[in-house]
Amino acid sequence: MVKPYKIPLSVLVVIYTPALDVLLIRRADATDFWQSVTGSKDRASEDFRQTAAREVREETGIDCASGTTLASGLRDWGLENVYDIYPRWQHRYAPGVTRNTEHVFGLVVPPGTPVTLNPREHTASQWLPWREAADRCFSPSNAEAILMLPKLIGVKFAA
Incomplete structure (x- = not known):
């Protein structure tokens, strides 16, 4: 079976505790x-929130889908990054696709x-x-998003 090309629309999900400990995989x-957790949409019609919840569950075993106790903790930070796809992963995308948009x-x-990792991924x-x-x-x-964490959630820290 031929694997379909990845859609160049993805999510980055920074998972953290109230004490601002951040999960890295x-x-x-x-x-x-x-x-942090990353992953592309499975289909163009999948909304970013669904993609985020799916990727978190697939990569960490943490369930934050709509209707779960952690669903209210999943917040859209209203940020997007557009970047060049790393050459080592370029083959996963259709010919001519060189940039990805990350929500x-x-x-x-x-x-x-x-945390229960998917060993094929992490x-x-x-x-x-x-x-x-x-x-x-x-x-x-990813580093920039983590550095913005205190500001995005309204926590003040000394520099």
């Missing part, structure tokens, strides 16, 4: 790459929320204080 296909969400979860997880998590991310847009 290590990619299976690039073991030096730590990131950013945050998901607040209680401390101790269990090999390890860790909770880090937000500044450390930003420093650990391989993606500049």
Whole structure:
């Protein structure tokens, strides 16, 4: 079976606790790459919120779909990043597609929320204080979203 090309519309979901510890997961296909949850729409008609909830469940086992107890913690941050697709993953997209648009969400979860990784996608997880998590991310847009976390949720911290 031929796998369809990825749609160049994706989500980035920063998962964090009220204490601003951020979940990072290590990619299976690039073991030096730590990131938040990311993923593309499965179909053009899938709305970004559905994509975010699906990707969070697929990658971490955390269920924040509509109707679940964590659904209210999934927030659209109203941010989009447009970036060049990394050459190592270009083959996943249709010929001529070189840019991706990423829609950013945050998901607040209680401390101790269990994480169950999909081993085909990720090999390890860790909770880090937000500044450390930003420093650990391989993606500049992911790091930037994490650094904006306190402002986006209305928490003041000294610089």
